[in-house]
Amino acid sequence: MLGRRGLWGNLTLTVAVVLLLLFCLFPFVQILSTSLKYQADWGNPSLIPTQFNWDAYLELLGWGETEELAIPPSIERLLDRPGLTDAQRERILAPYRETADIFPFPRYFLNTILLAGVAALIALALAVFGAYAFSRVRFTGQAIIQRSILFVYMVGGVLLMVPLYQIAVGVGLAATPWGSVVALVLIYVIQTLPVSLYMLGNYFRTIPYSLEEAAAIDGCTRIETIFQVIIPLSIPMLVTVYIYAFIIAWNEFLFASVFLRQYDDLYTLPLGLQTLFVSKNAIWDRIMAASILTLLPVLVLFTFAMRNLTGGLAAGGVKE
Amino acid sequence: MASVTLENVIKRYGDLQAVHGVDLEIRDGEFMVLVGPSGCGKSTTLRMIAGLEAISEGTCRIGDRVVNDVPPQRRNIAMVFQNYALYPHKSVRENIVFGLKRAKTEPAEIHKRLAEAARMLRLEPYLDRKPAALSGGQRQRVAMGRAIVRDADVFLFDEPLSNLDAKLRHDMRTEIRRIHKNYGTTSIYVTHDQVEAMTLADRVVVMRDGWIEQVGRPMDIYLHPANLFTATFIGAPSMNILDGTLDADGVHLGSHTLPVPPAKQAVAAAALEAGGGRARPIKIGIRPDFFEDCAFATMGPNSVRLDGLRVEIVEPLGFDREITFHIGESSAMARLDLRSDIAEDSTIDLCVDLERVHFFDPDSGKNLELVA
Ligand SMILES: Nc1ncnc2c1ncn2[C@@H]1O[C@H](COP(=O)(O)OP(=O)(O)OP(=O)(O)O)[C@@H](O)[C@H]1O
Ligand SMILES: [Mg+2]
Numbered sequence: 001m002l003g004r005r006g007l008w009g010n011l012t013l014t015v016a017v018v019l020l021l022l023f024c025l026f027p028f029v030q031i032l033s034t035s036l037k038y039q040a041d042w043g044n045p046s047l048i049p050t051q052f053n054w055d056a057y058l059e060l061l062g063w064g065e066t067e068e069l070a071i072p073p074s075i076e077r078l079l080d081r082p083g084l085t086d087a088q089r090e091r092i093l094a095p096y097r098e099t100a101d102i103f104p105f106p107r108y109f110l111n112t113i114l115l116a117g118v119a120a121l122i123a124l125a126l127a128v129f130g131a132y133a134f135s136r137v138r139f140t141g142q143a144i145i146q147r148s149i150l151f152v153y154m155v156g157g158v159l160l161m162v163p164l165y166q167i168a169v170g171v172g173l174a175a176t177p178w179g180s181v182v183a184l185v186l187i188y189v190i191q192t193l194p195v196s197l198y199m200l201g202n203y204f205r206t207i208p209y210s211l212e213e214a215a216a217i218d219g220c221t222r223i224e225t226i227f228q229v230i231i232p233l234s235i236p237m238l239v240t241v242y243i244y245a246f247i248i249a250w251n252e253f254l255f256a257s258v259f260l261r262q263y264d265d266l267y268t269l270p271l272g273l274q275t276l277f278v279s280k281n282a283i284w285d286r287i288m289a290a291s292i293l294t295l296l297p298v299l300v301l302f303t304f305a306m307r308n309l310t311g312g313l314a315a316g317g318v319k320e
Numbered sequence: 321m322a323s324v325t326l327e328n329v330i331k332r333y334g335d336l337q338a339v340h341g342v343d344l345e346i347r348d349g350e351f352m353v354l355v356g357p358s359g360c361g362k363s364t365t366l367r368m369i370a371g372l373e374a375i376s377e378g379t380c381r382i383g384d385r386v387v388n389d390v391p392p393q394r395r396n397i398a399m400v401f402q403n404y405a406l407y408p409h410k411s412v413r414e415n416i417v418f419g420l421k422r423a424k425t426e427p428a429e430i431h432k433r434l435a436e437a438a439r440m441l442r443l444e445p446y447l448d449r450k451p452a453a454l455s456g457g458q459r460q461r462v463a464m465g466r467a468i469v470r471d472a473d474v475f476l477f478d479e480p481l482s483n484l485d486a487k488l489r490h491d492m493r494t495e496i497r498r499i500h501k502n503y504g505t506t507s508i509y510v511t512h513d514q515v516e517a518m519t520l521a522d523r524v525v526v527m528r529d530g531w532i533e534q535v536g537r538p539m540d541i542y543l544h545p546a547n548l549f550t551a552t553f554i555g556a557p558s559m560n561i562l563d564g565t566l567d568a569d570g571v572h573l574g575s576h577t578l579p580v581p582p583a584k585q586a587v588a589a590a591a592l593e594a595g596g597g598r599a600r601p602i603k604i605g606i607r608p609d610f611f612e613d614c615a616f617a618t619m620g621p622n623s624v625r626l627d628g629l630r631v632e633i634v635e636p637l638g639f640d641r642e643i644t645f646h647i648g649e650s651s652a653m654a655r656l657d658l659r660s661d662i663a664e665d666s667t668i669d670l671c672v673d674l675e676r677v678h679f680f681d682p683d684s685g686k687n688l689e690l691v692a
Contacts, residue, residue, distance in 0.1 A: 213372050214405040216392040218419035218466070228418075232409045317408035317451050318401075319459075319483050 028295070035288035042284055056289035060105040103290060107265070108272040113297075115181065115268060116249035119188035123196055123245040124238060126189065131200035132226055136212070153194035157254050165258055177266055180259040187255050192245035199244070203237040204230060208318045243305040247298050269294045321506055322383035322473040323348045324369060329378035331364050331530075338364045340530045341378065346508060351500050353509045355517040356527035357553070362510040363402075363478055365527075369508060370476050371395050382473055398467035399476040402483070404459045406451040406466075413447040416465045423470075433469040440499065441465050457488045464492075468499055477509040481516065493519060514554050518542065526550045543676075548685035551605050551678060557642070559605045560652040561680075566591065567599035571679065574648025576626050578604075581674055591688055602688070605678035608642065611654035614669040622674040628667050643668070 005013070029047055035056055037049040044050065079089060133139070134146055164187060165174065173179035207230060215225040231238070253270040260266050267275070273290055324346040331339040339361040346352045354362045367373040369380060371392035380387050387395050398419070406415050416437060420430045438444045441461040451459055460480060467475055477496075481489045497520060500507055511517055517524045518538045526533040526541065526549070534546040538554075545551035551559045564573040566588065571578040580588045592600065614625055632651065633644040636658075643662065644653050654670060662668050679688040 208403070208405065210401050210403055210405040211407060213370075213392070214399070214401060214407070214466075215418075216372070217370065217397060217399045218470075219393045219422035221391075221393060224422075229407060317406045318403040319456065 031288045031291050031295075034284050035292050037285060039283075039285070053285060056283075056285040057293070060103065060286065060289055060293060062106060103272050103276045103286070105272075105290065105293060108267050108269045109293070111266055112250055112268040112270075115184065116188070116246045119185045119249045120192070120242050120245035122185065123189045123192045124242045127193060127196035127200050127241060128226070128231065128234075128238070130193070131197045131204055132230060134197065135201045135204040136209075149194050149197060152190065157191070161254060161258060164255070168259070174259065177263045180263065181266060184255060184259045187259075188245070188249040188252065191252075192248050196241045196245060199241055200234070200237060203234055207233055210318055240305050243301045247301060250298060321348055321504070323350075323381075324474055324506060324508065325379075325381040326365075326369070327379045327381075329365070329368060329380060330376045331361070331368060331373065332376040338530055339368070342532055344525060344532070344535065346506060349504045349506055351507045351509065351520060351522045352525065353511060353517040353521035353523075354525045354527060355511055355514055355553075356533075358512060359529075360527045361530040362512070362527055366476055366478055366508060366510050369474070370397055370399055395474075396472055397474045397476055398470040398472035400463045400467050400478065400480040402479040404451070404463045406459060406462055408451055411448050411450055412443060412454070412462050412465075415451065415462055416443075416469055419466065419470045437465040437469045440468075440502075441495065457484055457492070460484060460488075460492065461495075464495070464499070468503065472505065475505050475507040477507065479511055480509075482511070482513070496520060514556065518554070524554075526553060528553075544687070545605075545678065546687055548603060548605070548680050551680070551687070555607055555609075557608050557653060557655065559607045559678075560650075562604045562606070562647060562650045562652060563682075564602050564604045564648070564679075565599050566602045566679070568592065571602060571604060573604055573626075576624075576647070578624055578674065578677065581622060587689060601682050603680040603682050603685075605680060606652070606672055607676065608653045608655040610676040611656065611670045611672055613656050613660040614671045616659055617671040619671065620673055623671050624674060625669060625671050627669045629670055630667050631662055631664055634662060634664050645670075 033047040033049065034042070036052050036054070037044070038051055038053045041050050041053075075092065078092060134142065164183075168174040168180070168183040173183040211229050211233075212225050215229050220228055251270060252268075253274065256268045256271045257274070260268065260271060269290075273287070273294060276287055276290060324344075326342050326344040329339060329342045330337065342365060344352075354365060356362055364373060368375050369382075371387065371390060375388050382395060382397070407418065410418065413434065417430050417434055420433065425433075434447075438447060441464060443458070443461055443465055446454060446458060446462075451462065454462065460483070464480065467477075480496075481492050484492060493516060496509075500520075509516075509520060521538050523536060524538050524541055525535050528549055534541055534550045536544075541550055541554050545554065545559075548561065552561065562573055564571050564578075566572075569577060570580050592598075614627075617623070626647065629645045629647055631643050631645045635642045635644075639658055640655050641658060641660065642653055642655050643660075644651055645668065646652075660668070680686065681688055
């Protein structure tokens with residue numbers, strides 16, 4: 001047999017794989033562990049909490065009783081100083097408020113799901129027709145269009161941020177909350193489109209062209225053929241592309257932070273998390289619990305995507 | 321139902337011309353077979369009729385309608401693809417009725433036609449399966465079913481049997497004949513198998529390199545091939561082509577002389593005249609099946625004897641036996657029956673009916689029709 005390894009080779013490989021896995025997984029385990037520890041336990045290097053603390057989760061999800069944080073006497077004294085404006089007073093008090101005010105998890109969760117869901121749906125719809133055109137239709141300028149789309153993908157988001165924001169301001173989208181959301185959805189669609197087009201295009205090319213010819217003979221127009229033949233045969237890939245676009249939008253921070261900064265009601269989870277991190281209210285178990293809750297849907301979707309990638313719906317239709 | 325007419329139809333792929341000016345009329349209800357070796361443009365011609373391939377030049381008519389610019393979905397044709405092209409995500413039933421549903425046929429009518437096709441193609445037990453769960457022959461029958469349920473003007477078949485084994489191929493051939501008998505739909509059938517062409521066709525089109533070599537009824541092509549190509553392409557085993565010379569005495573083949581029948585002497589004289597009266601080389605075509613063992617032959621007025629032929633190889637095939645023998649410079653094959661019990665390296669006397677012997681011009685390959 002080719003490339004047979006000896007005992008040592010096998011051992012080295014196993015150790016390397018385990019190390020790599022540990023290296024990748026450790027941060028996640030650390031997050032989970034910290035989110036479940038009591039404050040007294042934080043210094044404990046063990047990953048298993050001495051006592052499990054679910055308060056942070058319950059509080060984030062709005063199920064726990066909220067404990068009042070005691071305001072230390074020194075702060076009380078500070079507040080009594082005359083000449084403080086309300087705004088200043090508010091700022092001093094902020095860290096001692098309930099987390100729910102700073103990080104309303106359910107609302108951010110819903111915001112993010114809607115934003116990512118809609119953006120991914122639009123990206124998928126555009127990608128289906130775009131990828132079909134690239135893989136099946138010959139038209140002038142095809143190569144140029146195809147390459148420029150990939151080019152967009154290669155330009156980093158930071159570079160585009162300022163010009164895109166200026167455009168959004170210029171056309172008046174940035175002025176209103178909903179306008180900002182629309183601008184953000186557009187940006188997510190544009191960001192995910194190149195890879196979506198690429199994945200779908202390659203998949204469509206594996207569908208035998210004679211199936212489309214058969215559909216044409218059976219009376220289908222091109223559009224009908226796409227809906228009757230191409231889409232049903234591509235469902236695993238469509239799900240994968242949707243999840244890909246969804247996860248990108250779900251985790252996106254940079255553009256969200258620029259476009260939604262002024263509208264706390266519309267914050268997405270990454271934006272909310274960041275606000276939580278930098279607030280005085282940053283208490284480890286809460287931050288970590290919020291992180292876990294943000295991660296969870298991604299994890300679930302990813303598992304689902306993996307299962308779908310082993311497709312093969314097109315088998316049996318044509319003789320190779 | 322409708323006729324199909326091609327007028328000077330040309331197909332170009334860039335600089336390459338795949339089909340050169342095809343003129344063809346397929347009559348209403350006719351079963352037309354396009355036959356020819358691989359790459360001769362059969363599929364291209366069929367696909368131009370289907371509308372799957374654009375016509376570079378010329379006109380294609382279905383019925384009275386010029387369809388050059390009509391997309392396939394509006395030509396009202398049904399087609400069986402060489403690779404089946406079944407919808408993998410649909411069940412056999414859905415595959416078969418898909419076209420009917422697109423055409424908004426009444427549900428009762430769909431049901432009736434599905435039942436009829438399923439019965440005829442013996443697909444009833446498989447209606448709820450997906451194509452992946454069928455054998456090659458069953459898939460082929462589904463592809464056939466998808467075409468025959470349609471109320472199409474024309475059925476197109478692109479080598480529908482080429483993926484099947486010999487037995488299934490034979491059964492399906494019978495099936496196709498039966499279907500055509502029942503429905504009588506104008507059919508155009510592409511194959512490179514001359515047996516399919518002979519058995520299925522009302523008329524055959526023999527193609528080579530994008531040209532039509534001959535059009536005619538199968539037996540006419542078999543008995544009166546227009547040129548060397550059709551002569552050797554149609555019929556199995558293939559026609560013997562021997563080198564001979566034509567002069568005023570007749571046709572010389574080695575030490576044998578075949579007389580030119582009186583009725584054809586004018587043509588022979590004209591052929592000689594064209595060569596300035598000198599003896600000219602000629603190709604002689606005789607099918608292996610038309611040789612007879614003189615021991616059992618009944619001599620007709622046009623029969624000639626070829627005596628003392630040396631037998632090289634004898635291949636018994638049951639009822640038939642094929643013998644390879646030397647004549648003149650060449651070797652030839654004859655198919656005799658089991659009565660002729662000859663040994664290899666012996667000699668035999670063979671008789672042949674001059675009516676069945678063809679003379680071809682060695683340059684143009686044309687049948688000189690000296691005897692026909
Ligand atoms: N898309 C194409 N581009 C360029 N040349 C082509 C194309 N399709 C077919 N041809 C050429 O046209 C000629 C005829 O092809 P066609 O498919 O009609 O042959 P065929 O008679 O059906 O052969 P086969 O029995 O192998 O199917 C061939 O020489 C082929 O190489
Ligand atoms: Mg072909």
